Amino acid sequence: MQRRLLDYIIISLKGVAMGAADVVPGVSGGTIAFISGIYEELITSLNNINFSLLKTLKNDGLKAAWIKLNGNFLLALFVGIGISVLSLAKGLEWVLHHHPILIWSFFFGLVLASIIFVGKQIKKWTVAVIIGLITGALVAYYITTIPSLASSNSSSLFLFFAGALAICAMILPGISGAFILVLLGAYQPVLEALNNKDIKTILIIGMGAIVGLLSFSKLLKWLFKNYHNLTLAILTGFILGSLNKIWPWKRVLSYRTNSKGIKEPFLEESISPFSFDGDHQITFAIALMVVGFLTIFILEKIGSKKQ
Numbered sequence: 001m002q003r004r005l006l007d008y009i010i011i012s013l014k015g016v017a018m019g020a021a022d023v024v025p026g027v028s029g030g031t032i033a034f035i036s037g038i039y040e041e042l043i044t045s046l047n048n049i050n051f052s053l054l055k056t057l058k059n060d061g062l063k064a065a066w067i068k069l070n071g072n073f074l075l076a077l078f079v080g081i082g083i084s085v086l087s088l089a090k091g092l093e094w095v096l097h098h099h100p101i102l103i104w105s106f107f108f109g110l111v112l113a114s115i116i117f118v119g120k121q122i123k124k125w126t127v128a129v130i131i132g133l134i135t136g137a138l139v140a141y142y143i144t145t146i147p148s149l150a151s152s153n154s155s156s157l158f159l160f161f162a163g164a165l166a167i168c169a170m171i172l173p174g175i176s177g178a179f180i181l182v183l184l185g186a187y188q189p190v191l192e193a194l195n196n197k198d199i200k201t202i203l204i205i206g207m208g209a210i211v212g213l214l215s216f217s218k219l220l221k222w223l224f225k226n227y228h229n230l231t232l233a234i235l236t237g238f239i240l241g242s243l244n245k246i247w248p249w250k251r252v253l254s255y256r257t258n259s260k261g262i263k264e265p266f267l268e269e270s271i272s273p274f275s276f277d278g279d280h281q282i283t284f285a286i287a288l289m290v291v292g293f294l295t296i297f298i299l300e301k302i303g304s305k306k307q
Contacts, residue, residue, distance in 0.1 A: 011080070019085040029170050042077065046214060105284075108243065111243060113296035144241070164212030167213045189201070250270060
């Protein structure tokens with residue numbers, strides 16, 4: 001595939017959007033990849049990382065191996081993701097703490113619109129496809145109701161496996177890798193490592209992510225190849241079920257004290273904005289939902305033109 005410099009800049013910007021989404025517990029970078037038109041190319045490119053690539057490198061040289069890898073695409077995308085994660089982590093942490101309703105409203109609109117654009121790619125509706133959609137939605141909804149671990153763990157082995165599990169979720173539309181980290185009790189150590197530029201911890205998490213990414217992408221490639229419509233239906237269900245996690249208005253059922261001695265919500269339930277205890281900010285919230293919804297339209301237009 002011949003691409004110009006502008007094409008790779010756009011891919012990097014999509015990577016920035018994916019990285020920003022992955023930092024937020026409840027939003028999946030895989031959703032952004034899907035609706036921006038690069039999801040299946042990403043999965044296919046990741047599957048090119050295998051022993052035959054090493055054989056190509058040995059026999060035909062670096063250039064041939066880079067082309068087989070689709071290296072320019074992956075480099076542009078992961079540069080964007082890396083820039084976003086490292087630069088936006090602190091800002092998103094601040095916004096989530098000080099303006100949770102507004103940021104969740106934006107992401108709610110974004111994810112809601114993505115359901116339409118992922119779902120419309122299902123070409124044939126069968127009983128199995130409908131069951132897959134419902135099952136995916138129920139599984140994702142159940143995951144959003146699971147309480148996170150009461151304490152965080154910062155051991156190297158734990159963070160390695162946390163990185164592997166989180167990256168699997170990150171490339172699944174609808175299931176947030178950051179939320180998996182929250183469930184495992186690893187979100188705070190990871191966020192602190194990113195904010196403090198803790199290279200050792202970042203490398204450990206990164207190695208786990210690489211192992212998880214290469215392993216899980218092979219399963220996804222196989223599913224898309226053999227059960228395309230069913231896979232799309234399950235992914236659409238995942239996105240639908242995840243809406244509970246990012247509903248802006250929550251009632252806190254119980255609190256916990258984190259490692260810094262600060263009380264934070266432990267169990268929450270979604271409620272009506274009119275039952276919210278405090279300023280529901282409903283006007284700004286709806287406006288940001290609309291902005292998030294329209295953002296998906298723009299990304300989808302860009303993605304469809306490039307395809």
